[in-house]
Amino acid sequence: MAKILIVDDSVVARMSLKSCLPKEAGHEITEGKDGAEGVALYQSFSPDVTFMDLTMPGMDGITALAEIRTIDPTARVIILTADIQRRTIERVTELGAFAVVKKPPVKEVVQAELDRALAAGAAS
C-alpha cells in the first residue's frame, strides 16, 4: 500500500487516472486541483508518488514540479499531459520529473510507471 497524490484541475482526468490504479492494492489517494494545492498537499500528505497535470489555473504543473523537487529532491513526480511537445518533455525532465505519461492515460502504462516509481522509492 502506497500514498498517491493526484494533481489535476479536471475532475474527469482525476477520475480516469484513479480508474487506472489497481484497486486491490488499496493505495491511499489524495487529490489536488491546481499547482499550489499540489505543493501544499505534498508537504502535508507526503505521498510516495505524485501524478501531476501541467496545464492548470493559478500555479501550473511545471512550477509545482519545480517547487516540490526543491522541497524534496527525491520526490517522484509523474507528469500526465496531453501536451507532448518535445520542449515540454525536456523541460520537465530537466526539473526532475520521474516520467511523462501521455493523456488520456492507459492503464498498463500508468501501472508500469507507478510500479517503477514505487520500486525506486523503496531502493533509495
Place this chain on the structure above:
Amino acid sequence: MHDELAELREAYALESAEMLAEVESALLTLESAPAIGDDFNRFFRAIHTIKGSSGIVGADQVESFCHALEHLLVRIREDGIPLSSDLVSLFLQCHDHIKTLVVFFEKGSTELPSRHSQLTALIANWQPLPPPDASSDAELPESDPSVTAEETVSGQSGAAQKVVRIDAQKLDQLINLVVELVTATSELESHIKRLSDSASLESASSVSLLVKKIQERAMVFRMVPVGDLFRRFQRLVHDLSAASGKKIQLATAGLETELDKVLAERLREPLVHLIRNAIDHGIELPSERQALGKPSTGLISMNAFQETGCIVIEVQDDGRGISRERVLRRAVERGLIRPFETADRDPLALIFEPGFSTMEEATMLSGRGVGMDVVKRTIEELRGKIEVRSTEGQGTTFQLRLPLSLALIDGFMVAVGSEYYILPMEQVDETIDLPPESSEELLQRGYLNIRGEALPCLDLRSITTPDTIPPLSRFAVVIRQEGRRVGLAVDQLVGEVKAVIKPLGRLYRDARIISGATILGDGAIALILDLPELLRLYGENCIASP
C-alpha cells in the same frame, strides 16, 4: 465497470459545461479588450482541459476540434499575433461549435454539426494577414486597408501590400513623442527668428514643416474604422434578442468611417447601453408587432458618417418609440420636475436626467444601474453631444456627434489681455464688432442688442480678470450651446486654429472652465475653454439680466 464509465461521462458533462462557460466568459472579456494576457490564458487552459477530458471519455470529435483550436492558439501566442475582434468572434463561433459537438457526443449521434468541416478548415488555415480586399480584422490601424494603402511603398505595380503590425501602445508612445516634437520645434523656430540668421531660419522652417507632416501622418495611425466597433454588436443583439423572445436584426452602415482609436474604445459602453435600451424598451414582441402591422422582425440600425469636423453615429430602432406622456409622468414621480412644469420641458431631454431610470424598473437586459445620464456624461467627456428623436409607434433614434480626434481640436482663438483662449470651432456661430459704448452696456446689463436680437452676453474679462485695461474696440464671439446663442466678449479675434490638445498641468487643475491647453508657435500657451462648463458656472449672470 459500467458504473464507473457512467460516472465518468456524468463528470464529463458537468466539467465540459463548466469549461465552456469559462471559455465564454474569457472571450467576452477579450472582446472588449483583445490582448494576449490572463483572459487569453484562461481561454487556452479551458480548451486544453476540454480536449484532455474528451480524449478520456472518447469524445473524439470534440477532442480533435479542440486540438486544432489549441494548435492555432499556440501559434498566436508564440508568434505574437495580435488578437483582433474578428479572431475573438471566430473563437466565439468555436465555443458554440464545441458546445454542439459535446451535445452530439452525449446523445451518441454519429452525425456532425453542419458547420463542422467549414469551421475546422477555418481554424486550420487561419492566417494572420487578411487579403487586402477582405473585410479587415483590424484592431490595430495598420491592418486596415485604407490606412496601409497610404503607407505602402508604391512603385512596382501589382506588388503585394506590405502590412506591418504594431502594438497599439507603442504607437501611442510614438504619437505622444511626435506631439512633443511639434511643440519643441515651434519653440526652436521662435528662438531662431530672434537671431535673424536667414540660413538657420530657413532650415528651421523646413524642419518645422516636416515635423508638421509627420504629425499629420501620425494622427492617421490613431484612426480605426468604426466597423471594428460595430461588428461587436452583432452577437450582443443576437444573444439579447434570443433572451428577450424578440426577433431583431442589426443593420450597420458607414463601417469604413474612421474615428480615433481611444474614442472607439470609450464609445463601446454607451453604445452597448443604447442597443440594450432599444432591445429592451424599443422593439416590441413579434406578436405585438404583427398586430400593429409591422414586420415581426424588429430592426436596429447603427450608422456612422462624417460631417464637417465631427463624426456622427446613429442608433435607430423601429420599435414603439418613447411616450412623452409617460416620460413626463415618471419625471414628476421621480421628483425631477414639478407637476406644473410639465408644459415647459422637452420630455425627451428628461431621459438624460440623473435619476430618471432607476434600479427598480430596470430589467435583466438594460438594468445595470446605469442610466441614460451616464451615457450622456460619457459622450460629453469625449467633447461630444447626444440627441434623441422619437416618434411614438415608429421608433427612436439616438444621434451622437463626436470630435474626429481626441488629440486635435479645430478651434477659434481669441485674446483677452495678454492671454489666448481657444473655443471649439463647432460651437462658434459668428463674430461681431463691439462698438465702445456697447462694452459699457454689456457690463451693466449682461445682454447685447444684435440686429434687434437680445443676445445674452458674458464678458470673458469679468471671468479671467486680466491686469491690462480693455482696448477701445472689442469683439464678441457668438457661441451656440444646447440650441441657445450666447455672446462672449473678448479683446481680440485671432482666427481659426488646429491645435494639439495637451493635458493641463497642476496649475490649472481646479480651473473647470479650462478643458486643456495647447502650445502656440511662439511658445505661448493658449487655453481651451470648456464652454458648457463656462455657461453652467457663469451663465446666470447674463441670462437673468434683461
